[in-house]
Amino acid sequence: MKILMVCLGNICRSPLxxxxxxxxxxxxxxxxxxxxxxxSNYHIGETPHxxxxxxxxxxxxxxxxxxxxxxxxxxxxxxxxxxxxxxxNYKNVLRLAKNQEQKSKVHYLLDEIDPGSKAxxxxxxYGGYDGYQHVYQLLDRxxxxxxxxxxxxxxxxxxxx
Ligand code: 4NP
Numbered sequence: 001m002k003i004l005m006v007c008l009g010n011i012c013r014s015p016l017x018x019x020x021x022x023x024x025x026x027x028x029x030x031x032x033x034x035x036x037x038x039x040s041n042y043h044i045g046e047t048p049h050x051x052x053x054x055x056x057x058x059x060x061x062x063x064x065x066x067x068x069x070x071x072x073x074x075x076x077x078x079x080x081x082x083x084x085x086x087x088x089n090y091k092n093v094l095r096l097a098k099n100q101e102q103k104s105k106v107h108y109l110l111d112e113i114d115p116g117s118k119a120x121x122x123x124x125x126y127g128g129y130d131g132y133q134h135v136y137q138l139l140d141r142x143x144x145x146x147x148x149x150x151x152x153x154x155x156x157x158x159x160x161x
Contacts, residue, residue, distance in 0.1 A: 001150060001157045002033040004079040005109070006089050010038030010068035013085045013121050013135055015048040017109065019056050019063035020136075021143040030150055035079070037071040039092040044068055051124070051132040059136070076102040080157045083109040083142075086120035110138060112145040 005017035014036035025032040038044075046068045047053070056063045073096050075082065082105045084090045090108060097103045110119035121138055124131035149155040 001031065001155070002035075002079045002081075003146070004071075004075055004082045005034070005036040005085075006039060006071055006082060006093055007036075007085040007121075008038055008040050008089060008123065009043045009125070010036055010070070011043045011046055012049045012052050012124050012132070013139070014038065015063050015066045015068070016052045016056055016132075016136060017083070017085075017121075017139045017143065018066065019061045020059075020139050021146060023061045024143050024147040025150070028147055028151060030147070032150065036066070037069050037075060039071050039089055041070050044070055049125070049132075051129050054129070055132045055136045059140075071096070073098075076105060080105065081155070082106045083112075085109060086123070087118065090118075109142045112142045112149075113138075 003021065005014040007014040018034050018036035022034040048063050048066055053064045071093060076097060082093060084093055084106060090106065093106050094103055108118050110121060111117060121135055124135050146155065
């Protein structure tokens with residue numbers, strides 16, 4: 001099972017989502033590859049925002065050594081599921097999809113909490129630390145659902161081939 005988390009810069013939301021899901025999968029003993037990427041090239045090579053690193057470390061998750069990268073077309077082949085944080089990420093990723101199979105891999109992350117809602121993980125970039133704490137709580141709940149679905153078999157790589 002290979003899961004990619006996507007936001008705009010790959011320094012605030014998606015690296016946090018990557019760290020949270022990896023930690024949950026590891027503690028559940030699941031074989032899941034987790035990665036993250038940004039739709040923009042703004043922060044390529046940078047480590048995550050200090051407030052994402054801080055809120056993760058408050059929950060005993062280390063994301064301090066991750067490096068931002070841009071989403072690339074081959075990610076459609078390399079991952080079973082691609083979770084986006086907001087509508088703008090959704091449109092930017094879908095625009096790069098070559099066929100229906102690739103499009104079907106792309107989902108709003110918060111649809112895992114509230115199916116069909118297309119709810120957005122708010123961009124904490126322009127706000128203070130409380131925004132990062134709020135984002136953490138949203139991502140944590142969504143990643144709990146994903147982990148449970150992998151355990152129950154509702155989500156598996158075979159579903160998507
Ligand atoms: P992210 O947050 O998409 O959650 O990583 C942002 C990071 C950087 C910018 C915007 C959002 N920026 O405009 O540079």
